[in-house]
Amino acid sequence: EPEVTQTPSHQVTQMGQEVILRCVPISNHLYFYWYRQILGQKVEFLVSFYNNEISEKSEIFDDQFSVERPDGSNFTLKIRSTKLEDSAMYFCASRVGEEEYFGPGTRLTVT
């Protein structure tokens, strides 16, 4: 069974620090996504990535956020200067055809 993996599972950081969340999508997938879910709230779309560039991003995905696919396998989300309100579960997903596979998530806690 193919799976999307994410590391770390839990990251605690101080406000203002940079964090990088890592994802390894399924190898033959072409579309990659980052979502976040603040505790008790809806899942929110952050960004979609196709053909090594951002295809769509939400209003949440401001200049503090960036994504990269540095080596053809990893897919990273960077938050440059974290804020308290960035505390959430961050999910990576990859898609091929109709099926979308989500990673288990990284719980980011900003203190």
Add this chain to the structure above:
Amino acid sequence: SQELEQSPQSLIVQEGKNLTINCTSSKTLYGLYWYKQKYGEGLIFLMMLQKGGEEKSHEKITAKLDEKKQQSSLHITASQPSHAGIYLCGAAESGTYKYIFGTGTRLKVLA
């Protein structure tokens, strides 16, 4: 902006009972996804519907997209404790590749 509203918000059923969860969109849907999420974990893709009137089944779960493509229902037949979790509908916002999610329906199945 487009919104997805799910009902009911939560549901407790006795094992063996059938149940239905609804997802209503404020605008026409061009693809509707159903996911299951266990608390604190990633989303599991269940199925995707695209055409009005389309119906898909996976094991004891059936989902349908209505003809006008503004509402979808997810039906579980003979529920089991393993069906417990949060069911989410998701869709690409009309005319974009930005994904939105419903509010979720929390299902508990009593053995």
